[in-house]
Amino acid sequence: xxxxxxxxxxxxxxxxxxxxxxxxxxxxxxxxxxxxxxxxxxxxxxxxxxxxxxxxxxxxxxxxxxxxxxxxxxxxxxxxxxxxxxxxxxxxxxxxxxxxxxxxxxxxxxxxxxxxxxxxxxxxxxxxxxxxxxxxxxxxxxxxxxxxxxxxxxxxxxxxxxxxxxxxxxxxxxxxxxxxxxxxxxxxxxxxxxxxxxxxxxxxxxxxxxxxxxxxxxxxxxxxxxxxxxxxxxxxxxxxxxxxxxxxxxxxxxxxxxxxxxxxxxxxxxxxxxxxxxxxxxxxxxxxxxxxxxxxxxxxxxxxxxxxxxxxxxxxxxxxxxxxxxxxxxxxxxxxxxxxxxxxxxxxxxxxxxxxxxxxxxxxxxxxxxxxxxxxxxxxxxxxxxxxxxxxxxxxxxxxxxxxxxxxxxxxxxxxxxxxxxxxxxxxxxxxxxxxxxxxxxxxxxxxxxxxxxxxxxxxxxxxxxxxxxxxxxxxxxxxxxxxxxxxxxxxxxxxxxxxxxxxxxxxxxxxxxxxxxxxxxxxxxxxxxxxxxxxxxxxxxxxxxxxxxxxxxxxxxxxxxxxxxxxxxxxxxx
Numbered sequence: 001x002x003x004x005x006x007x008x009x010x011x012x013x014x015x016x017x018x019x020x021x022x023x024x025x026x027x028x029x030x031x032x033x034x035x036x037x038x039x040x041x042x043x044x045x046x047x048x049x050x051x052x053x054x055x056x057x058x059x060x061x062x063x064x065x066x067x068x069x070x071x072x073x074x075x076x077x078x079x080x081x082x083x084x085x086x087x088x089x090x091x092x093x094x095x096x097x098x099x100x101x102x103x104x105x106x107x108x109x110x111x112x113x114x115x116x117x118x119x120x121x122x123x124x125x126x127x128x129x130x131x132x133x134x135x136x137x138x139x140x141x142x143x144x145x146x147x148x149x150x151x152x153x154x155x156x157x158x159x160x161x162x163x164x165x166x167x168x169x170x171x172x173x174x175x176x177x178x179x180x181x182x183x184x185x186x187x188x189x190x191x192x193x194x195x196x197x198x199x200x201x202x203x204x205x206x207x208x209x210x211x212x213x214x215x216x217x218x219x220x221x222x223x224x225x226x227x228x229x230x231x232x233x234x235x236x237x238x239x240x241x242x243x244x245x246x247x248x249x250x251x252x253x254x255x256x257x258x259x260x261x262x263x264x265x266x267x268x269x270x271x272x273x274x275x276x277x278x279x280x281x282x283x284x285x286x287x288x289x290x291x292x293x294x295x296x297x298x299x300x301x302x303x304x305x306x307x308x309x310x311x312x313x314x315x316x317x318x319x320x321x322x323x324x325x326x327x328x329x330x331x332x333x334x335x336x337x338x339x340x341x342x343x344x345x346x347x348x349x350x351x352x353x354x355x356x357x358x359x360x361x362x363x364x365x366x367x368x369x370x371x372x373x374x375x376x377x378x379x380x381x382x383x384x385x386x387x388x389x390x391x392x393x394x395x396x397x398x399x400x401x402x403x404x405x406x407x408x409x410x411x412x413x414x415x416x417x418x419x420x421x422x423x424x425x426x427x428x429x430x431x432x433x434x435x436x437x438x439x440x441x442x443x444x445x446x447x448x449x450x451x452x453x454x455x456x457x458x459x460x461x462x463x464x465x466x467x468x469x470x471x472x473x474x475x476x477x478x479x480x481x482x483x484x485x486x487x488x489x490x491x492x493x494x495x496x497x498x499x500x501x502x503x504x505x506x507x508x509x510x511x512x513x514x515x516x517x518x519x520x521x522x523x524x525x526x527x528x529x530x531x532x533x534x535x536x537x538x539x540x541x542x543x544x545x546x547x548x549x550x551x552x553x554x555x556x557x558x559x560x561x562x563x564x565x566x567x568x569x570x571x572x573x574x575x
Contacts, residue, residue: 007072008032016057016070017041017106020077021097022161028097031110039106059102061086061416063310063425064202068102068147076156083172084316084431085149085408086416088286092144096163098155104286105547107144118142118548125507125540126373127381130351130358132290132536133410135381140288140543149408172433174400176391177441184459187446190438191460198432199227202312210234212304212311212424214297215264217252219454219461219470220314224429226464228312229260237264238304240296247478252469259466267303269296269479271488277302278496282542284421289414290356290536292479298418305422315415316430319407320439321454322395322447323474347379347386350401355529356536360522363515369507395444403436481531485517486565493517493561496538500556505544513537514560518568 007020008029017035019028058066067087071078079089079100091100092107101107111118119142127135134140136148147153153166181187203211213225215237228235239253250266257264274295281298282288304311317323351358358378361370384390385404391397412431419426439447442456449455458470485493497513515521516533525533544550560568 007077015039015041015102015106016059017101017103018057018070019097019099020072020155021093021095021163022157023095023097035106035109038109039103041106059087059089061420061425062202062427063205064427067416070100075159076154078152078154079147080152080171081147081149083150083174083403083408083433083436084412084428086412086426086428086431088413088417089147090139090144091147091153093163096157096161098163104139104141104144108141108548111141111143117550120507120544120548122369122372123376125369126361126376127378128288128290128540129361129364129536130356130378131354131381131405131410132356133414134287135405136409141548149404149412174390174403174436174440176393176396179441180443181441182443182446184446184456187442187456188460191456194432194435194438195223195227195429195460196230198429198435199224199231201432202427202429203228203231203233206233206310208234209310210236210308212308213237213262214300214304214311214313215239215253215256216314217249217254217256217469218314218474219458220317220430222256222314222465222469223317223457223461224312224314225256225260225262226461227429229262230464235260235262236304236307237262238300239264239266240269240300241266242269242296242478242480245480245483247480249478252472255466256469259469265303265307267300269299271484273299274484275489275492278538278542279546280421281418282539282546285414285417285543286547287413287417288540288543289410290532290539291410291414292481292532292535294414294418294539296479297415298421301418301422301424305424309423309425310427311419311424312427312429313415314430315411315428316407317454317457319399319402319411320430320436321457322399322444323402323453345379346388347382350382350386351378355524355532357533360525363521364509364512366506366509391440393444395447396440399439399447481535482528483531485531485534490517490565491561493534493538494559495555496541497534498552498555499559500554501541501552503556504554505550508537511560517561517565 006025008018017039019032057070059068061067068081068089077098079091081087081089087102089100089102090104090107091098092110094110099107099110108118121138121140121142124134124138124140127138136146139146150170150172152169152171155166156164211228211233213221213228213235215221215225216239225235225237237253237257239250241250254264277295277298281295284298285294301311357364382405385401388397390400416426446456447454453474462470493513499510502508502512503510513534516525516530519526519530545552
């Protein structure tokens with residue numbers, strides 16, 4: 001089209017694929033048509049030139065609010081995401097054209113045009129090994145970037161066929177309010193009103209249709225269920241059962257369901273069912289997420305999709321109200337105040353809370369990868385989330401960080417992708433901008449009262465739920481990964497993390513899985529951490545084979561996982 005900027009998209013309420021920039025319109029249109037034919041977009045294709053008069057595509061995981069958007073004017077392209085990070089958005093530049101999509105795999109054919117297979121981004125791999133998710137704006141595919149949550153990125157052109165580098169604009173900046181609410185009664189009244197409003201905003205389109213709630217029996221999901229029942233919504237609850245080797249959470253979910261008078265569906269998350277769903281989960285997630293809850297949550301969404309079209313969850317409550325993961329950092333801060341000679345950078349303390357492979361690089365990666373990543377500093381991916389100027393109080397600083405990191409880059413996007421893969425609209429009442437901003441005006445003593453986390457939230461919901469649900473200690477989802485890895489999945493590890501395949505791929509050390517399973521990798525990786533690290537590795541390998549499409553070559557046979565683990569434990573004892 002000469003020097004004119006051109007743009008085109010294929011769009012859907014839950015997805016978009018398109019281009020903007022300079023080039024031959026016919027050639028670009030043909031490429032877009034070929035891409036559309038390879039995606040889910042082909043069933044409801046709506047393609048055409050995006051003009052300034054018809055310039056905005058809004059994407060929504062919930063069907064209520066815009067979670068990501070594409071805007072085109074006469075001379076620029078803008079890609080944006082909401083601050084909670086529920087809907088991903090990716091882009092890449094090819095010549096003087098910006099390609100963008102809400103699904104990473106829709107851009108992979110463009111990368112494959114230039115390489116035999118898409119190349120792994122080693123910086124993203126290293127970030128994943130530290131956090132169990134890939135830190136934005138990185139993606140695990142070299143050449144493809146992600147729009148960070150809470151950011152708008154805008155590209156312009158010079159009118160002569162040249163696309164400028166994008167400029168970024170922050171939409172939300174979680175900051176500590178200059179005045180802090182300290183009166184407990186006032187805070188309770190305001191919080192109750194905010195919670196009710198947050199739910200009301202997400203139920204206006206429901207009519208009489210039933211909705212699902214992913215009910216763990218924990219505080220946050222129980223609050224959401226209670227508010228929906230109070231609002232007159234027909235609710236069905238879904239909970240997980242990990243069997244005799246997991247921490248039993250379903251009895252608490254059953255107690256809540258009986259209290260609220262709603263039906264509860266118990267979904268078995270057995271080793272066999274999880275094994276069978278790993279590949280499908282990796283495809284649904286699109287990015288590697290290394291937490292052990294992902295496949296169980298896939299099964300939970302799958303069960304809910306048989307009966308409802310909208311699912312509610314309690315995600316976000318821990319980030320807003322200073323959940324239990326903040327306490328170790330607060331304790332460390334208090335200790336260092338008394339022992340300043342042993343002070344450790346705050347970013348290092350925060351990195352340790354992920355309990356992944358940071359600090360073990362020499363024992364984990366092959367030499368070539370180790371040489372590539374040795375100049376990278378994981379602390380860089382924690383900023384500006386840990387910006388000390390955003391909050392004077394440590395608790396507000398931690399809440400800001402968890403919102404921007406563990407929430408927006410991990411919890412919310414994976415929840416969205418798992419639900420959308422089952423055709424569900426997913427709604428998270430705690431992802432409410434007014435509610436979130438209000439929490440930054442709370443005095444720290446209302447969030448953490450002694451050893452009691454989320455104190456003001458518990459006080460506010462006391463009338464709505466049984467007391468032993470409100471005040472019971474927090475526990476994470478009880479996925480017994482270590483037990484399963486060292487028992488039912490032992491031989492599966494030989495397939496998922498085969499030493500020959502790892503050696504051929506050139507990233508992880510060939511015997512990494514075996515050393516981890518025996519507890520020989522690190523003194524800090526013992527007990528439940530063994531299963532967490534093995535699962536981190538498994539999900540990366542699943543991502544490479546299922547999403548990236550890389551064949552698993554040179555499997556070693558026999559491999560150490562062919563012999564039962566008790567043999568290796570016996571041998572280790574006598575060596």
